[in-house]
Amino acid sequence: MSQTPKIAIVGGGAAGLMAAITAAEEGAKVWIFERNREVGKKILASGNGRCNISNTALHPNNYFGRHKGFVNDALHTFNFHHFQKFCRSIGLFLHIQSDGRVYPLTNEAKTVKMLFEERCHALHVTIQCDCAIERITSDDTHYTLHSASQCFEGFDALIIATGSEAAPQLGGTNDGMGFAQVFGHDLIPTYPSLVGLHLAPPYPAALAGVKTTAELTLLVDREVQAQCEGDLLFTQYGISGFAALDLSHGASYALIQERSVAVALNLLPQFAPQELASQLGKLTASMRERTISALLCGLVSSKIVPHLLLSCRIDPHTPCAQIGTKALKQILHTLRHWRFEVTQTHGFKHAEVSGGGVSTEMIDPQTMASKRHKGLYFAGEVLDVVGERGGYNLHFAWASGYLAAKAASRS
Numbered sequence: 001m002s003q004t005p006k007i008a009i010v011g012g013g014a015a016g017l018m019a020a021i022t023a024a025e026e027g028a029k030v031w032i033f034e035r036n037r038e039v040g041k042k043i044l045a046s047g048n049g050r051c052n053i054s055n056t057a058l059h060p061n062n063y064f065g066r067h068k069g070f071v072n073d074a075l076h077t078f079n080f081h082h083f084q085k086f087c088r089s090i091g092l093f094l095h096i097q098s099d100g101r102v103y104p105l106t107n108e109a110k111t112v113k114m115l116f117e118e119r120c121h122a123l124h125v126t127i128q129c130d131c132a133i134e135r136i137t138s139d140d141t142h143y144t145l146h147s148a149s150q151c152f153e154g155f156d157a158l159i160i161a162t163g164s165e166a167a168p169q170l171g172g173t174n175d176g177m178g179f180a181q182v183f184g185h186d187l188i189p190t191y192p193s194l195v196g197l198h199l200a201p202p203y204p205a206a207l208a209g210v211k212t213t214a215e216l217t218l219l220v221d222r223e224v225q226a227q228c229e230g231d232l233l234f235t236q237y238g239i240s241g242f243a244a245l246d247l248s249h250g251a252s253y254a255l256i257q258e259r260s261v262a263v264a265l266n267l268l269p270q271f272a273p274q275e276l277a278s279q280l281g282k283l284t285a286s287m288r289e290r291t292i293s294a295l296l297c298g299l300v301s302s303k304i305v306p307h308l309l310l311s312c313r314i315d316p317h318t319p320c321a322q323i324g325t326k327a328l329k330q331i332l333h334t335l336r337h338w339r340f341e342v343t344q345t346h347g348f349k350h351a352e353v354s355g356g357g358v359s360t361e362m363i364d365p366q367t368m369a370s371k372r373h374k375g376l377y378f379a380g381e382v383l384d385v386v387g388e389r390g391g392y393n394l395h396f397a398w399a400s401g402y403l404a405a406k407a408a409s410r411s
């Protein structure tokens, strides 16, 4: 390698920007090639424009991928305190919520993008936007990058930080997987994650727009695989909202394996089963004239009640006096286990992240270096690493970008 290493970074997202700053601070000459008109579009969209930038409680269990433990080194070397120190160094102040989620103090994702970009400019990183890299070649010592109209030569090291095909409207592609394959890397099939779930009929599409809190249970091949409680949004196609997104990784992964996937909704998680049974029993006994529909409207949204009763095959106009023990049991069961088959996810376009990617088997977890090709590094979501909701995905992008750049600048 020449005295001042020349490093190319494909992708100007979170991982690419962090890699560019780190490599330039190490003294390398750095180029970012970005297909969008501007860098950091996913950063801008993240956390509903607030950017849940990291989490104070980072643990390997918050990540999925075929090779368990791949993230250990990255989370250890570039932990939250390291990240916080880095943020201070670029003038980015953070707000830590009581649940451990971290946001910029301004609560604005655009601050993050702006300060990363500013730092790149100050370090003379060349940012080449509107430049989709189509092909990468190497003569074993140097890399050449080809766009449709240009060719960029003479790079000592290459960091592929092209993200995933999630949210293609923000620039998401799986180009990085293609580049990896050319250099002999294996690929793990991708699937959308942190995404809404499509439910099969009799799911009532008329529920679209109703919001509630619920406990969701994911059933794969009829076995309970995961549970989570939180906001639930009914949509035309099925379910979204934080609770559904949190279950979506397991559901999506099971779907690509062609396993049977179902979700059970507990619409009243705040009640213990016995307590709910006793409350409902008392109410139906004391309000004998009231219709069962009117009675249930005091417990769950009035928009949900007719559909719930329909699925119990009970006429909503039935007076409580006529609701027998069997019908009451059925209502109770449905309130706590309203079950639907999951047919598919809402797709990459609506997914926050993608599972799968470049297999980490041939990647050094301490440096993100390819074990197949000298001078080649990977960072961020292009790798077969996907995190839970809560700042974990962005943190892995920062951490892997940092490790890759440190190693690329000294190799």
Ligand SMILES: Cc1cc2nc3c(=O)[nH]c(=O)nc-3n(C[C@H](O)[C@H](O)[C@H](O)COP(=O)(O)OP(=O)(O)OC[C@H]3O[C@@H](n4cnc5c(N)ncnc54)[C@H](O)[C@@H]3O)c2cc1C
Binding pocket: 010, 011, 012, 013, 014, 015, 016, 033, 034, 035, 036, 039, 040, 041, 042, 043, 045, 046, 047, 048, 051, 052, 053, 054, 131, 132, 133, 134, 161, 162, 163, 164, 166, 167, 170, 171, 172, 173, 175, 176, 351, 352, 353, 379, 380, 381, 382, 390, 391, 392, 393, 394, 395, 397
């Ligand atoms: C709506 C939404 C909200 C999210 N909210 C959060 C959140 O709050 N917290 C969190 O932790 N995570 C969140 N995520 C996930 C997080 O944004 C990603 O995990 C993270 O941005 C991945 O960083 P990356 O650098 O690997 O990829 P990206 O940020 O996707 O960057 C990759 C870049 O490479 C470019 N590119 C792709 N192919 C090429 C090519 N051939 N040539 C040149 N350039 C190319 C793309 O245009 C893109 O700019 C969210 C994602 C979405 C979509």
